[in-house]
Amino acid sequence: MSMKGKFRNLFGLEDEEYEIVEEELEQESSAEAEPMRRSQRKEDKTNVVSLSSVQKNTKMVLCEPRNYNEVQDIADHIVNRRSVVINLQRVDNQQARQIIDFMSGTVYAVSGQIKKLGSQTFLCTPENIEISGNITEIMEEVDPEQRW
Known part of the structure; x- marks a missing residue:
């Protein structure tokens, strides 16, 4: 041990340094732990999904097209994640088949279903x-001829 070390040890200066260093380390570790706790809280919140928000975004649209030109508007509802009920009573059979063919392709593209x-x-x-x-x-x- 050097002369400085003996001198510090004799007057108790060395103990104070260790206490100060220990306090600083404790403060640093708690300061580092706090952002980690905050980030853990943020991560926990990002995994939570509110069921009320899911239910509010769910809509069903009723459509009664009069010709094939309206099929794009109907398909946009499916792409925007809305269910669509299509009543084809007001169109002739040829246009009705074309509408169903187009909608079948749209539903397939978004991995949906048609019934x-x-x-x-x-x-x-x-x-x-x-x-x-x-x-x-x-x-x-x-x-x-009217059967699908």
Whole structure:
């Protein structure tokens, strides 16, 4: 031990230095731990999803197109993650088939589903909506041309 060390040890100066250094280390470690705690809190909050916000964004749109030109507007609803019920009673059979073909492609592109609800009514949903169950249709001597 050097002469300085003996002198400090004799007067107790060395103990104070250690206490100061220990206090500084404790303050630094607690200061470092606080941002870590804050970031952990932020990470926890980012993993939480409010169910009320999910429910507010879910919409169903009812459409009754009069011609094929309206199909793009209907497809935009699907792309924007809204379910669409399409009633094709007001269009002729050829345009109705074209509308369903276009909507089938749109639904496929967004990984959604399309279901037939009635003879001329279809439900198209995006991927965030799941369809379960079936609706059976009783065909009463309907012209084969009108069947889908």
